[in-house]
Amino acid sequence: MTRAFIICLLFLSCVSCAHSPAPEGLLRDPDIVSFESSEAKLFGASLLLTGRLQKPPGDGPFPAIVLLHGCGGVQPKRDHLWAERLVSWGYVTLQVDSFQPRGITSVCTMGGKEAADMLVRRVTDAYDAQHYLTGLPFVDSKRIAVMGWSNGGAATLNALYPKRDDPFNAAVAMYPSCRKSLADLNAPLLILIGAKDDWTPAERCVAMMPLGKSNFEVALQVYPDAYHAYDTIGKSHEVKGSQGSSHHLEHNPIAEKDSIVRVREFLGKYLQR
Numbered sequence: 683m684t685r686a687f688i689i690c691l692l693f694l695s696c697v698s699c700a701h702s703p704a705p706e707g708l709l710r711d712p713d714i715v716s717f718e719s720s721e722a723k724l725f726g727a728s729l730l731l732t733g734r735l736q737k738p739p740g741d742g743p744f745p746a747i748v749l750l751h752g753c754g755g756v757q758p759k760r761d762h763l764w765a766e767r768l769v770s771w772g773y774v775t776l777q778v779d780s781f782q783p784r785g786i787t788s789v790c791t792m793g794g795k796e797a798a799d800m801l802v803r804r805v806t807d808a809y810d811a812q813h814y815l816t817g818l819p820f821v822d823s824k825r826i827a828v829m830g831w832s833n834g835g836a837a838t839l840n841a842l843y844p845k846r847d848d849p850f851n852a853a854v855a856m857y858p859s860c861r862k863s864l865a866d867l868n869a870p871l872l873i874l875i876g877a878k879d880d881w882t883p884a885e886r887c888v889a890m891m892p893l894g895k896s897n898f899e900v901a902l903q904v905y906p907d908a909y910h911a912y913d914t915i916g917k918s919h920e921v922k923g924s925q926g927s928s929h930h931l932e933h934n935p936i937a938e939k940d941s942i943v944r945v946r947e948f949l950g951k952y953l954q955r
Contacts, residue, residue: 750834793924876908
């Protein structure tokens, strides 16, 4: 067992390190922070989560966004770009890494109970990240939103169903899997998805839209010529899903540009004073 691996184990087991910056020698990105997970209440095992925290210049307090990556983990050509964009708009961002602390790299091929359990864990991660942000002096605890992509978008939706005393103030779900009615949520929601998405079909989200009056606004934008991950820069390619399925991912700059405008307007409506 190498010395570096021993140090890593010691760090991950150090619950008392929660709510503090992670050691710079272990996690080279100076923006990485660690905070305690509450999933032990559900699954019986303690866990120390990590995330990439960034803030605008100044003392704040600023509104904040919890960011939830997709099934393949954090994607710099999408997630980092969105984080930088949000910071430039005046938001603190916390990119939660749900996989590295659990020793996994992807959940794209998961299905059944395994996938359902992971979704529960990711919702817990979202609220743990929110709790961590409320303890920071430069964050306005009354103005915290959640935003996720694909699997993280599904986690975003699931975070809006529980009746909680500490709901998010707004939510943005990028091409999520819509499997339950979007009525009676605990926060305003914006969904952005492509009509050609063969992984998380837009028709499901259309079918789940509230038919009558709902507690909060639920906005849905379907882009006619966009596939899954339309806001991820790079060449189009196929990705394996559960049960041997294959799904097409393709960047669409037109849909991406419009989604940037819509996200900024939506977050500004609910988080900016």
